[in-house]
Amino acid sequence: MTDVGRLLGRGRDAEIFDLGGGRVLRRAMDGRSLAAEAAVMAHAHAAGVPVPAVHDVTAAGEIVMDRVDGRTLGEELLVGAVSMDAAMRTLVDLHDAVHAVPAPPDLPRRTLDGDRLLHLDLHVLNVISGDDGPVLIDWAMARAGPPEADLAMTWILHSSVAAAEAGHVEEKEFVHLRRALSKSLLALVDVSAVATVLPEVSAWRCADPSVSAAEADRVRALCATFPAIPT
Numbered sequence: 688m689t690d691v692g693r694l695l696g697r698g699r700d701a702e703i704f705d706l707g708g709g710r711v712l713r714r715a716m717d718g719r720s721l722a723a724e725a726a727v728m729a730h731a732h733a734a735g736v737p738v739p740a741v742h743d744v745t746a747a748g749e750i751v752m753d754r755v756d757g758r759t760l761g762e763e764l765l766v767g768a769v770s771m772d773a774a775m776r777t778l779v780d781l782h783d784a785v786h787a788v789p790a791p792p793d794l795p796r797r798t799l800d801g802d803r804l805l806h807l808d809l810h811v812l813n814v815i816s817g818d819d820g821p822v823l824i825d826w827a828m829a830r831a832g833p834p835e836a837d838l839a840m841t842w843i844l845h846s847s848v849a850a851a852e853a854g855h856v857e858e859k860e861f862v863h864l865r866r867a868l869s870k871s872l873l874a875l876v877d878v879s880a881v882a883t884v885l886p887e888v889s890a891w892r893c894a895d896p897s898v899s900a901a902e903a904d905r906v907r908a909l910c911a912t913f914p915a916i917p918t
Contacts, residue, residue, distance in 0.1 A: 695754075698825060699897055706751065710742060713750040720748025727794060727829045728752070731804060734788040737781070737822045755822045761811035764864070774811060775871035777821050781809060782837055785823070790831030799887055801833030807891075809837060810844040811868070835880040839888040842872055842881060846917040847892075847905045869916050878914050885910050 691704035691712050701721070704712045715721055725744045732738045743751040760777060763769040769777075788804040790796075806813075807828040815822045845868040889910040893903040909917055 700827070701825075705754070709754050710751055711754045712745075713752065715748070718747075720744075721750050721827075722748050724826050724829070725750045725752075727791065727804070728826050730791050731785065731788060731823075731826070734804075736784050736788060737817075737820060738826070739822060739824065755815045755817045755824070757816045757818070757822075759812050760814040760816060760821065763816055764811060769816075771867045771871045772874075775868065775875055777814065778809060778811070778841060778872065779838075779875045781814065781821060781823050782806075782834065782841070785809070786834040786837065794829065794831045796831040797836070797887075797891055799832050799836050799884055801836070802831060803834050805830050805832045805834070805837040807837055807840050808844070809841050833884065835877070836884045836888050838876050839881045839885050840892065842869065842876075843885075843889060843892050843906055843909070845869060845872060846909050847902055866916050873914055873916075882913055885913055 691714075692707060693705050695703045695705050695711060697703070697716075700717065701713055701715050704714065706712050713721060713724075722744050725741045728738050728750070729741045732740055739753040739755055741750060741752045745751065758766075758768070760769065760774050764771065764774050785806050786803045790802055790804045794804070806823065806826065807830055808825055809823065813823065813825045815824060846865060848865075889906050892898060892906050898906075905917075909915075
């Protein structure tokens with residue numbers, strides 16, 4: 688493994704370390720190679736998507752990339768630095784930028800046909816408000832497919848996560864936030880298109896090993912009543 692500086696952050700399955708000189712190292716906590724993630728990030732960056740530039744992939748499969756400083760879009764929401772509608776507009780604009788890019792020919796797909804690049808983890812904690820605008824991080828779930836599948840996953844992610852799973856938010860406050868996020872997002876997307884792929888996308892989410900049984904139950908219940916706003 689590469690010798691690294693201090694730990695800057697830890698997500699669901701990866702850690703970010705400071706390398707100095709405006710660069711960081713992303714390392715999978717389970718030791719797997721992130722070379723495929725680096726390749727899709729480089730593909731998106733070359734197409735103009737706001738993604739940290741990739742500089743190298745180490746022999747251990749760690750990604751050396753640009754450091755992006757700033758609060759996440761979720762943190763911006765919680766401190767009132769951005770409105771709910773503006774945050775959801777940012778997410779939809781990022782979706783548009785990603786989906787304008789053809790997927791690399793070797794990028795795997797799930798169970799829906801389509802040739803567009805999909806992020807499939809596009810939520811307010813994976814967008815950093817950098818000095819030059821929003822930057823989209825964490826491309827581990829990227830696949831090829833139809834744009835509406837990516838939008839469906841974003842709705843699921845914002846509508847089904849509990850406060851205890853999101854961290855640092857009181858349940859009462861988080862329920863209000865979840866409802867507002869869902870309402871703002873649905874006002875900006877083609878709800879009928881999302882509805883056509885939602886059963887398939889919800890199955891992807893429920894099959895994710897990081898998803899708890901309780902969250903999977905919420906996903907199924909929410910999708911059964913779509914487009915109702917989550918309670």
